[in-house]
Amino acid sequence: MVVNFGAGPAKLPREVLLEVQKELVEYGTNGMSVMEMSHRGSSYMKIHNDTLELARELLKVPDNYKILLMQGGGTGLFAAVAMNLIGRTGTADYLVTGSWSTKAAKEAAKYGKVNQVVPKPVKHICVPNPKEWKLDPKASYVYYCDNETIEGVEFNFVPQTNDVPLVVDMSSNIMSKPVDVKKFGVIFACAQKNIGPSGITLVIVREDLIGHHLPITPAILEFSMNAKENSIYNTPPTFIIYVMGRVFAWIKRQGGVEKMHQVALKKSNMIYEVIAKSNDFYYCPVEREVRSRMNVPFRIGGAGGNDALEKEFLKGAEALGMQQLKGHRLVGGIRASLYNAVTVEETEALRKFMLEFHTKNS
Numbered sequence: 059m060v061v062n063f064g065a066g067p068a069k070l071p072r073e074v075l076l077e078v079q080k081e082l083v084e085y086g087t088n089g090m091s092v093m094e095m096s097h098r099g100s101s102y103m104k105i106h107n108d109t110l111e112l113a114r115e116l117l118k119v120p121d122n123y124k125i126l127l128m129q130g131g132g133t134g135l136f137a138a139v140a141m142n143l144i145g146r147t148g149t150a151d152y153l154v155t156g157s158w159s160t161k162a163a164k165e166a167a168k169y170g171k172v173n174q175v176v177p178k179p180v181k182h183i184c185v186p187n188p189k190e191w192k193l194d195p196k197a198s199y200v201y202y203c204d205n206e207t208i209e210g211v212e213f214n215f216v217p218q219t220n221d222v223p224l225v226v227d228m229s230s231n232i233m234s235k236p237v238d239v240k241k242f243g244v245i246f247a248c249a250q251k252n253i254g255p256s257g258i259t260l261v262i263v264r265e266d267l268i269g270h271h272l273p274i275t276p277a278i279l280e281f282s283m284n285a286k287e288n289s290i291y292n293t294p295p296t297f298i299i300y301v302m303g304r305v306f307a308w309i310k311r312q313g314g315v316e317k318m319h320q321v322a323l324k325k326s327n328m329i330y331e332v333i334a335k336s337n338d339f340y341y342c343p344v345e346r347e348v349r350s351r352m353n354v355p356f357r358i359g360g361a362g363g364n365d366a367l368e369k370e371f372l373k374g375a376e377a378l379g380m381q382q383l384k385g386h387r388l389v390g391g392i393r394a395s396l397y398n399a400v401t402v403e404e405t406e407a408l409r410k411f412m413l414e415f416h417t418k419n420s
């Protein structure tokens with residue numbers, strides 16, 4: 059077995075994989091695989107509804123919110139959010155803190171006017187001070203990305219919006235901490251970082267925000283159609299939803315999202331501490347208070363990074379079975395993703411290797 063620090067698709071709990079393996083060919087007494095069942099049959103319907111119920115329970119989703127399972131990944135929701143909501147006033151506020159919120163703002167601009175809440179591009183990697191935000195009181199919604207997977211910036215607060223609905227992309231940190239759902243209009247997250255394989259997006263929408271889509275919205279992207287049809291307007295990725303349900307059950311067995319949060323803090327602090335005590339041998343460019351618990355990016359050999367050292371680090375890590383530590387092509391360097399399924403022991407292996415690598419190269 060390797061240790062998988064990939065950013066997504068990412069590690070799944072081994073327990074879940076073994077459970078899925080056991081049930082792969084014949085599910086329960088059905089005599090066939092989940093993959094082969096009708097998406098409208100009673101066996102699949104139970105899997106589907108159990109998955110939705112577990113999501114509601116784990117995130118304590120209030121009754122006036124619908125939980126939808128949509129296709130097209132996180133990126134599909136960039137369009138769906140705008141198509142479903144921007145028509146209410148024609149404009150939307152976007153808080154851009156990294157690559158994913160940049161993409162979301164660009165997509166939304168196809169369907170309405172996008173206001174950049176922080177007009178000047180930010181030089182360093184941070185969450186700009188709310189005092190500098192220019193929120194438009196007429197915006198249909200305020201959009202942000204809670205955890206920028208590529209840059210490693212994670213909000214440590216929920217933005218205040220004066221009753222303008224708040225939309226959040228939690229693709230890379232959903233179910234890694236408790237969330238006060240009633241503060242949000244829409245929460246969405248693609249599955250392949252923290253909650254399952256790629257192919258489905260979890261969407262939590264406040265009921266009063268359903269039914270305002272632009273007339274051109276494809277039915278498959280309408281919140282209202284998905285809500286009405288219990289997310290089975292067309293054939294959903296049944297197998298992926300089944301696996302996601304098993305991941306939810308695993309999270310529940312571990313002690314829920316509170317426990318996930320404690321472990322995430324512990325794991326990320328283990329790595330950030332090595333960085334902090336390395337005298338800039340390891341360098342994390344992210345402002346300290348908003349460093350991500352999920353994705354830890356760093357350079358080796360100073361702020362600019364030393365190519366040769368970074369290559370050697372990756373080679374040494376691979377030799378020990380630690381994989382997918384290469385930083386995103388946009389930012390370079392190293393990135394360790396420490397999602398829910400990555401264990402403390404695995405994080406310890408990385409911590410130890412970082413210390414040894416530093417000693418060897420100083």
Ligand SMILES: *Cc1c(COP(=O)(O)O)cnc(C)c1O
Pocket residue numbers: 066130131132133134158203205206207227228229230248251
């Ligand atoms: C991965 C990711 C996405 C994009 O997800 P796709 O399913 O590949 O479209 C969007 N937002 C965030 C924060 C992500 O980490």
